[in-house]
Amino acid sequence: MLRIDAPAKINLALHVTGRRADGYHLIESLVVFARLGDLVSVQAADRDSFELRGPEAAALSNEASSSNLVVRARDGLREAARQSGVDLQPVKIVLDKRLPVASGIGGGSADAAATLKALCQLWDFHPGPDILSKLALELGADVPMCLDGQALVARGIGEKLSPVHLGFGLDLVIVNPRVGVSTPAVFSALEKRDNAPLPAPDGVDDKERFLEWLGTARNDLQPPAERMVPAIANCLSALELAGARFYRMSGSGASCFGLFDSAEAARQAATRLQQDHPGWFVAATETVR
Numbered sequence: 001m002l003r004i005d006a007p008a009k010i011n012l013a014l015h016v017t018g019r020r021a022d023g024y025h026l027i028e029s030l031v032v033f034a035r036l037g038d039l040v041s042v043q044a045a046d047r048d049s050f051e052l053r054g055p056e057a058a059a060l061s062n063e064a065s066s067s068n069l070v071v072r073a074r075d076g077l078r079e080a081a082r083q084s085g086v087d088l089q090p091v092k093i094v095l096d097k098r099l100p101v102a103s104g105i106g107g108g109s110a111d112a113a114a115t116l117k118a119l120c121q122l123w124d125f126h127p128g129p130d131i132l133s134k135l136a137l138e139l140g141a142d143v144p145m146c147l148d149g150q151a152l153v154a155r156g157i158g159e160k161l162s163p164v165h166l167g168f169g170l171d172l173v174i175v176n177p178r179v180g181v182s183t184p185a186v187f188s189a190l191e192k193r194d195n196a197p198l199p200a201p202d203g204v205d206d207k208e209r210f211l212e213w214l215g216t217a218r219n220d221l222q223p224p225a226e227r228m229v230p231a232i233a234n235c236l237s238a239l240e241l242a243g244a245r246f247y248r249m250s251g252s253g254a255s256c257f258g259l260f261d262s263a264e265a266a267r268q269a270a271t272r273l274q275q276d277h278p279g280w281f282v283a284a285t286e287t288v289r
Protein backbone atom coordinates (compact mmCIF):
# COMPACT_ATOMS: atom_id res chain seq x y z
CA MET A 1 0.00 0.00 0.00
CA LEU A 2 1.21 3.49 -0.86
CA ARG A 3 0.33 6.02 1.84
CA ILE A 4 0.31 9.78 1.29
CA ASP A 5 -0.40 12.44 3.93
CA ALA A 6 -3.15 14.97 3.32
CA PRO A 7 -2.11 17.88 5.58
CA ALA A 8 -4.58 20.42 6.96
CA LYS A 9 -4.41 23.82 5.28
CA ILE A 10 -4.38 26.87 7.53
CA ASN A 11 -5.17 30.31 6.10
CA LEU A 12 -3.05 32.48 8.43
CA ALA A 13 -4.58 35.47 6.63
CA LEU A 14 -7.18 35.75 3.89
CA HIS A 15 -8.12 38.98 2.14
CA VAL A 16 -11.06 39.07 -0.27
CA THR A 17 -10.18 41.65 -2.90
CA GLY A 18 -12.88 41.28 -5.55
CA ARG A 19 -15.25 39.00 -7.38
CA ARG A 20 -15.05 37.46 -10.86
CA ALA A 21 -17.91 37.56 -13.33
CA ASP A 22 -18.64 33.86 -12.58
CA GLY A 23 -19.20 34.66 -8.89
CA TYR A 24 -15.89 33.24 -7.59
CA HIS A 25 -14.07 35.62 -5.27
CA LEU A 26 -10.54 36.94 -5.72
CA ILE A 27 -8.48 36.23 -2.65
CA GLU A 28 -4.97 36.88 -1.34
CA SER A 29 -4.16 34.36 1.34
CA LEU A 30 -1.08 33.33 3.29
CA VAL A 31 -1.37 29.59 3.71
CA VAL A 32 0.63 27.08 5.72
CA PHE A 33 0.19 23.32 6.10
CA ALA A 34 0.10 21.34 9.33
CA ARG A 35 1.36 17.89 10.32
CA LEU A 36 -2.21 17.13 11.37
CA GLY A 37 -4.05 15.65 8.43
CA ASP A 38 -5.92 12.82 6.73
CA LEU A 39 -4.18 9.83 5.19
CA VAL A 40 -4.85 8.44 1.70
CA SER A 41 -3.68 4.89 0.86
CA VAL A 42 -3.78 3.37 -2.61
CA GLN A 43 -3.04 -0.08 -3.97
CA ALA A 44 -3.53 -1.89 -7.28
CA ALA A 45 -6.64 -4.13 -7.21
CA ASP A 46 -8.97 -6.23 -9.41
CA ARG A 47 -11.66 -3.57 -9.30
CA ASP A 48 -12.02 0.02 -8.15
CA SER A 49 -13.05 0.48 -4.51
CA PHE A 50 -13.16 3.32 -1.99
CA GLU A 51 -13.19 2.82 1.76
CA LEU A 52 -13.77 5.60 4.27
CA ARG A 53 -12.59 5.10 7.84
CA GLY A 54 -11.16 7.08 10.76
CA PRO A 55 -12.51 9.28 13.58
CA GLU A 56 -14.14 11.88 11.27
CA ALA A 57 -15.49 9.47 8.63
CA ALA A 58 -19.06 9.48 9.98
CA ALA A 59 -19.61 13.06 8.78
CA LEU A 60 -19.26 11.83 5.18
CA SER A 61 -20.95 8.44 5.47
CA ASN A 62 -24.30 9.74 4.17
CA GLU A 63 -22.76 11.20 1.04
CA ALA A 64 -22.39 9.09 -2.11
CA SER A 65 -18.84 7.81 -2.68
CA SER A 66 -19.00 9.26 -6.19
CA SER A 67 -19.19 12.77 -4.71
CA ASN A 68 -16.13 12.25 -2.50
CA LEU A 69 -13.24 14.36 -3.68
CA VAL A 70 -10.97 11.30 -3.49
CA VAL A 71 -13.09 9.41 -6.01
CA ARG A 72 -13.50 12.51 -8.17
CA ALA A 73 -9.71 12.97 -8.18
CA ARG A 74 -9.20 9.32 -9.20
CA ASP A 75 -11.75 9.59 -12.02
CA GLY A 76 -10.37 12.94 -13.21
CA LEU A 77 -6.82 11.62 -13.40
CA ARG A 78 -7.93 8.44 -15.17
CA GLU A 79 -9.85 10.50 -17.73
CA ALA A 80 -6.79 12.72 -18.35
CA ALA A 81 -4.77 9.55 -18.97
CA ARG A 82 -7.45 8.12 -21.28
CA GLN A 83 -7.35 11.29 -23.34
CA SER A 84 -3.64 10.77 -23.84
CA GLY A 85 -4.28 7.15 -24.87
CA VAL A 86 -3.30 5.48 -21.57
CA ASP A 87 -5.62 2.99 -19.76
CA LEU A 88 -5.06 2.90 -16.01
CA GLN A 89 -5.68 -0.17 -13.86
CA PRO A 90 -8.30 -0.48 -11.07
CA VAL A 91 -7.29 0.72 -7.65
CA LYS A 92 -8.32 0.29 -4.02
CA ILE A 93 -8.31 3.60 -2.12
CA VAL A 94 -8.67 4.00 1.64
CA LEU A 95 -9.25 7.42 3.18
CA ASP A 96 -8.44 7.72 6.88
CA LYS A 97 -10.48 10.80 7.76
CA ARG A 98 -9.10 12.69 10.75
CA LEU A 99 -9.86 16.32 9.89
CA PRO A 100 -13.32 17.68 10.70
CA VAL A 101 -15.41 18.08 7.56
CA ALA A 102 -16.45 21.50 6.17
CA SER A 103 -14.30 23.29 8.71
CA GLY A 104 -12.07 25.75 6.81
CA ILE A 105 -8.93 23.63 6.94
CA GLY A 106 -9.40 22.11 3.50
CA GLY A 107 -9.64 18.44 4.39
CA GLY A 108 -11.47 17.47 1.20
CA SER A 109 -9.04 19.48 -0.92
CA ALA A 110 -6.06 17.90 0.86
CA ASP A 111 -7.56 14.44 0.23
CA ALA A 112 -8.02 15.22 -3.47
CA ALA A 113 -4.43 16.50 -3.78
CA ALA A 114 -3.03 13.48 -1.91
CA THR A 115 -5.02 11.14 -4.16
CA LEU A 116 -3.61 12.79 -7.30
CA LYS A 117 -0.07 12.47 -5.93
CA ALA A 118 -0.55 8.86 -4.81
CA LEU A 119 -2.11 7.70 -8.07
CA CYS A 120 0.48 9.43 -10.27
CA GLN A 121 3.05 7.41 -8.34
CA LEU A 122 1.13 4.12 -8.30
CA TRP A 123 0.19 4.31 -11.98
CA ASP A 124 3.55 5.79 -12.98
CA PHE A 125 1.51 8.32 -14.94
CA HIS A 126 2.93 11.82 -14.84
CA PRO A 127 0.91 14.46 -16.66
CA GLY A 128 2.75 17.78 -16.97
CA PRO A 129 2.36 20.32 -14.15
CA ASP A 130 -0.12 22.36 -16.23
CA ILE A 131 -2.48 19.42 -16.73
CA LEU A 132 -2.19 18.43 -13.07
CA SER A 133 -2.88 22.00 -11.86
CA LYS A 134 -5.89 22.27 -14.19
CA LEU A 135 -7.24 18.94 -12.94
CA ALA A 136 -6.71 20.07 -9.35
CA LEU A 137 -8.50 23.38 -9.91
CA GLU A 138 -11.47 21.56 -11.46
CA LEU A 139 -11.81 19.68 -8.16
CA GLY A 140 -11.80 22.87 -6.05
CA ALA A 141 -10.15 26.26 -5.69
CA ASP A 142 -8.08 24.99 -2.74
CA VAL A 143 -6.77 21.82 -4.41
CA PRO A 144 -3.81 23.39 -6.33
CA MET A 145 -2.42 24.89 -3.10
CA CYS A 146 -2.82 21.52 -1.34
CA LEU A 147 -0.91 19.88 -4.20
CA ASP A 148 1.90 22.36 -3.51
CA GLY A 149 1.80 21.66 0.22
CA GLN A 150 4.29 24.33 1.36
CA ALA A 151 3.91 27.82 2.83
CA LEU A 152 2.64 30.10 0.07
CA VAL A 153 0.60 33.12 -0.90
CA ALA A 154 -2.41 32.16 -3.00
CA ARG A 155 -4.01 34.71 -5.31
CA GLY A 156 -6.63 34.60 -8.06
CA ILE A 157 -9.41 32.34 -6.77
CA GLY A 158 -6.69 30.43 -4.90
CA GLU A 159 -4.84 28.91 -7.87
CA LYS A 160 -2.05 31.47 -8.41
CA LEU A 161 0.66 30.33 -6.04
CA SER A 162 3.86 32.01 -4.84
CA PRO A 163 5.97 30.05 -2.35
CA VAL A 164 6.95 31.82 0.88
CA HIS A 165 10.00 30.59 2.75
CA LEU A 166 9.30 30.80 6.49
CA GLY A 167 12.56 30.43 8.38
CA PHE A 168 10.78 28.94 11.43
CA GLY A 169 8.04 26.48 12.27
CA LEU A 170 4.79 27.46 13.96
CA ASP A 171 3.28 25.59 16.90
CA LEU A 172 -0.47 25.70 16.61
CA VAL A 173 -3.65 24.59 18.25
CA ILE A 174 -6.64 24.06 15.96
CA VAL A 175 -10.06 24.37 17.56
CA ASN A 176 -13.36 23.62 15.87
CA PRO A 177 -16.74 23.97 17.60
CA ARG A 178 -18.14 21.10 15.51
CA VAL A 179 -20.50 23.27 13.53
CA GLY A 180 -20.03 22.69 9.79
CA VAL A 181 -19.87 25.88 7.72
CA SER A 182 -20.82 26.15 4.06
CA THR A 183 -18.05 27.96 2.13
CA PRO A 184 -20.41 29.47 -0.52
CA ALA A 185 -22.75 30.72 2.24
CA VAL A 186 -19.89 32.58 3.96
CA PHE A 187 -18.66 34.16 0.71
CA SER A 188 -22.28 35.20 -0.08
CA ALA A 189 -22.65 36.83 3.34
CA LEU A 190 -19.67 39.17 2.80
CA GLU A 191 -20.70 42.80 3.20
CA LYS A 192 -17.72 44.11 1.25
CA ARG A 193 -15.76 42.40 -1.52
CA ASP A 194 -13.20 44.99 -2.64
CA ASN A 195 -11.05 44.92 0.47
CA ALA A 196 -7.41 46.07 0.73
CA PRO A 197 -4.86 43.54 -0.54
CA LEU A 198 -2.72 41.33 1.71
CA PRO A 199 0.30 43.35 2.86
CA ALA A 200 3.59 41.84 1.61
CA PRO A 201 4.68 39.20 4.16
CA ASP A 202 7.30 40.59 6.53
CA GLY A 203 9.49 38.90 9.13
CA VAL A 204 9.70 35.60 7.27
CA ASP A 205 13.05 34.96 9.03
CA ASP A 206 12.05 36.35 12.41
CA LYS A 207 9.03 34.94 14.20
CA GLU A 208 8.41 38.01 16.40
CA ARG A 209 8.35 40.37 13.42
CA PHE A 210 6.21 37.86 11.52
CA LEU A 211 3.63 37.80 14.33
CA GLU A 212 3.55 41.60 14.25
CA TRP A 213 3.02 41.51 10.50
CA LEU A 214 0.28 38.89 10.84
CA GLY A 215 -1.58 41.31 13.11
CA THR A 216 -1.74 43.80 10.25
CA ALA A 217 -3.47 41.24 8.00
CA ARG A 218 -7.03 39.88 8.32
CA ASN A 219 -9.38 37.07 7.48
CA ASP A 220 -12.18 38.88 5.64
CA LEU A 221 -14.37 35.78 5.89
CA GLN A 222 -14.28 35.87 9.68
CA PRO A 223 -16.95 38.58 10.29
CA PRO A 224 -19.63 36.90 8.09
CA ALA A 225 -18.74 33.44 9.49
CA GLU A 226 -18.96 34.74 13.07
CA ARG A 227 -22.42 36.17 12.35
CA MET A 228 -23.54 32.77 11.05
CA VAL A 229 -21.87 30.68 13.77
CA PRO A 230 -21.61 32.45 17.13
CA ALA A 231 -19.52 29.54 18.49
CA ILE A 232 -16.56 30.85 16.44
CA ALA A 233 -16.24 33.79 18.85
CA ASN A 234 -16.18 31.29 21.73
CA CYS A 235 -13.32 29.37 20.06
CA LEU A 236 -11.33 32.58 19.64
CA SER A 237 -11.90 33.64 23.26
CA ALA A 238 -10.92 30.18 24.47
CA LEU A 239 -7.67 30.33 22.46
CA GLU A 240 -6.89 33.74 23.97
CA LEU A 241 -7.60 32.43 27.46
CA ALA A 242 -5.38 29.41 26.76
CA GLY A 243 -2.44 31.78 26.14
CA ALA A 244 -2.25 31.89 22.32
CA ARG A 245 0.19 34.55 21.10
CA PHE A 246 -2.04 35.04 18.08
CA TYR A 247 -5.41 33.61 17.05
CA ARG A 248 -7.72 33.86 14.05
CA MET A 249 -10.26 31.83 12.04
CA SER A 250 -8.99 29.74 9.07
CA GLY A 251 -10.64 29.83 5.62
CA SER A 252 -14.43 30.08 5.74
CA GLY A 253 -14.44 28.59 9.26
CA ALA A 254 -15.43 27.45 11.66
CA SER A 255 -11.96 26.16 12.64
CA CYS A 256 -9.76 28.68 14.44
CA PHE A 257 -6.04 28.43 15.08
CA GLY A 258 -3.92 29.74 17.92
CA LEU A 259 -0.14 30.20 17.66
CA PHE A 260 1.97 29.27 20.70
CA ASP A 261 5.60 29.82 21.71
CA SER A 262 6.54 26.14 21.73
CA ALA A 263 5.24 22.68 20.92
CA GLU A 264 4.93 22.01 24.66
CA ALA A 265 2.88 25.19 25.23
CA ALA A 266 0.60 24.19 22.34
CA ARG A 267 0.17 20.65 23.73
CA GLN A 268 -0.66 21.92 27.22
CA ALA A 269 -3.14 24.47 25.85
CA ALA A 270 -4.80 21.78 23.70
CA THR A 271 -5.18 19.48 26.70
CA ARG A 272 -6.82 22.25 28.72
CA LEU A 273 -9.05 23.36 25.86
CA GLN A 274 -10.27 19.80 25.27
CA GLN A 275 -11.01 19.35 28.99
CA ASP A 276 -12.96 22.62 29.12
CA HIS A 277 -14.77 21.96 25.81
CA PRO A 278 -15.25 18.20 25.44
CA GLY A 279 -17.60 18.70 22.47
CA TRP A 280 -15.04 20.58 20.36
CA PHE A 281 -12.39 19.22 18.02
CA VAL A 282 -9.05 20.32 19.49
CA ALA A 283 -5.58 19.40 18.20
CA ALA A 284 -2.04 20.63 18.80
CA THR A 285 0.16 20.45 15.74
CA GLU A 286 3.02 22.19 13.94
CA THR A 287 3.56 23.49 10.43
CA VAL A 288 5.12 21.33 7.72
CA ARG A 289 8.49 22.86 6.74
Ligand SMILES: C[C@@](CO)(OP(=O)(O)O)[C@H](O)COP(=O)(O)OP(=O)(O)OC[C@H]1O[C@@H](n2ccc(N)nc2=O)[C@H](O)[C@@H]1O
Nearest residue numbers: 023024025104105106140141142157183184187251252253
Ligand atom coordinates in the same frame (compact mmCIF):
# COMPACT_ATOMS: atom_id res chain seq x y z
C1 LIG B 1 -12.35 29.68 1.65
C2 LIG B 1 -11.19 28.79 1.27
C3 LIG B 1 -9.86 29.53 1.55
O1 LIG B 1 -8.72 28.70 1.34
O2 LIG B 1 -11.09 27.59 2.00
P1 LIG B 1 -12.14 26.67 2.88
O3 LIG B 1 -12.84 27.50 3.87
O4 LIG B 1 -13.07 26.01 1.91
O5 LIG B 1 -11.25 25.64 3.55
C4 LIG B 1 -11.22 28.48 -0.27
O6 LIG B 1 -11.19 29.67 -1.00
C5 LIG B 1 -12.36 27.63 -0.72
O7 LIG B 1 -11.86 26.69 -1.61
P2 LIG B 1 -12.72 25.34 -1.98
O8 LIG B 1 -13.39 24.84 -0.75
O9 LIG B 1 -11.80 24.42 -2.71
O10 LIG B 1 -13.78 25.99 -2.92
P3 LIG B 1 -14.60 25.38 -4.17
O11 LIG B 1 -15.05 24.00 -3.83
O12 LIG B 1 -13.85 25.61 -5.43
O13 LIG B 1 -15.82 26.38 -4.18
C6 LIG B 1 -16.93 26.27 -3.31
C7 LIG B 1 -17.71 27.55 -3.42
O14 LIG B 1 -17.05 28.58 -2.65
C8 LIG B 1 -17.14 29.84 -3.29
N1 LIG B 1 -15.78 30.32 -3.60
C9 LIG B 1 -14.71 29.52 -3.47
C10 LIG B 1 -13.44 29.99 -3.71
C11 LIG B 1 -13.30 31.35 -4.12
N2 LIG B 1 -12.10 31.87 -4.37
N3 LIG B 1 -14.39 32.13 -4.24
C12 LIG B 1 -15.63 31.64 -3.98
O15 LIG B 1 -16.60 32.38 -4.09
C13 LIG B 1 -17.98 29.62 -4.54
O16 LIG B 1 -19.30 29.91 -4.19
C14 LIG B 1 -17.83 28.14 -4.82
O17 LIG B 1 -18.94 27.61 -5.50
Ligand SMILES: Nc1ncnc2c1ncn2[C@@H]1O[C@H](COP(=O)(O)OP(=O)(O)O)[C@@H](O)[C@H]1O
Nearest residue numbers: 067068069101102103104105106107108109111
Ligand atom coordinates in the same frame (compact mmCIF):
# COMPACT_ATOMS: atom_id res chain seq x y z
N1 LIG C 1 -12.80 13.66 1.23
C1 LIG C 1 -13.60 14.63 1.66
N2 LIG C 1 -13.39 15.19 2.87
C2 LIG C 1 -14.18 16.21 3.30
N3 LIG C 1 -15.22 16.70 2.60
C3 LIG C 1 -15.48 16.19 1.40
C4 LIG C 1 -14.68 15.13 0.88
N4 LIG C 1 -15.16 14.81 -0.34
C5 LIG C 1 -16.20 15.63 -0.56
N5 LIG C 1 -16.41 16.45 0.46
C6 LIG C 1 -17.45 17.51 0.52
O1 LIG C 1 -16.76 18.78 0.56
C7 LIG C 1 -17.35 19.66 1.52
C8 LIG C 1 -16.27 20.59 2.08
O2 LIG C 1 -15.41 19.81 2.84
P1 LIG C 1 -13.97 20.23 3.38
O3 LIG C 1 -12.96 20.12 2.33
O4 LIG C 1 -13.74 19.42 4.63
O5 LIG C 1 -14.23 21.75 3.76
P2 LIG C 1 -13.25 22.92 4.14
O6 LIG C 1 -12.43 23.21 2.94
O7 LIG C 1 -14.15 24.07 4.52
O8 LIG C 1 -12.45 22.44 5.32
C9 LIG C 1 -17.98 18.71 2.56
O9 LIG C 1 -19.11 19.26 3.16
C10 LIG C 1 -18.31 17.45 1.78
O10 LIG C 1 -19.66 17.50 1.34
